[in-house]
Amino acid sequence: MSTQTQANNHTGKSDDWVKLVSSDGYSFLVKRNVAMVSGTLKTMLSADSPFREALANTCTISERAVLVEKVCEYMAFKAQYENAGPKEEIPLNEFTERIPPEVALELLLAADYLEGEA
Numbered sequence: 001m002s003t004q005t006q007a008n009n010h011t012g013k014s015d016d017w018v019k020l021v022s023s024d025g026y027s028f029l030v031k032r033n034v035a036m037v038s039g040t041l042k043t044m045l046s047a048d049s050p051f052r053e054a055l056a057n058t059c060t061i062s063e064r065a066v067l068v069e070k071v072c073e074y075m076a077f078k079a080q081y082e083n084a085g086p087k088e089e090i091p092l093n094e095f096t097e098r099i100p101p102e103v104a105l106e107l108l109l110a111a112d113y114l115e116g117e118a
Helices: 003-011 039-045 052-056 065-081 092-096 101-113
Strands: 017-021 027-031 058-060
Touching: 017 039, 027 065, 039 052, 039 058, 052 058, 065 092, 065 101
Parallel strands: 017 058
Antiparallel strands: 017 027
16 A cells, blocks of 8 residues: 555545535435546536535535436446556446436436536
């Protein structure tokens, strides 16, 4: 374990996690580096930003929980494969098969608002 990792473990750093709250009151805890996949969340959570979200490590997203859950899944998927090599196969079907057709359009609009880069 590196000394930086040990230092973070000893300080009990709580800002490694971010809470995302849906419009219907459900909360989702995601790693900060996963939330930073979204341009909007990255701006809101930036240490230099004047937003209250940066101080509280909590972002309210004006979408239903089912959509926020899928956005969290996408951000985790993207963060996992972000540094994949050009020859590494990325299992896109693994993610796209979990999107119910009835929420696909709403999910697309939510991703656009959150600036989820493809």
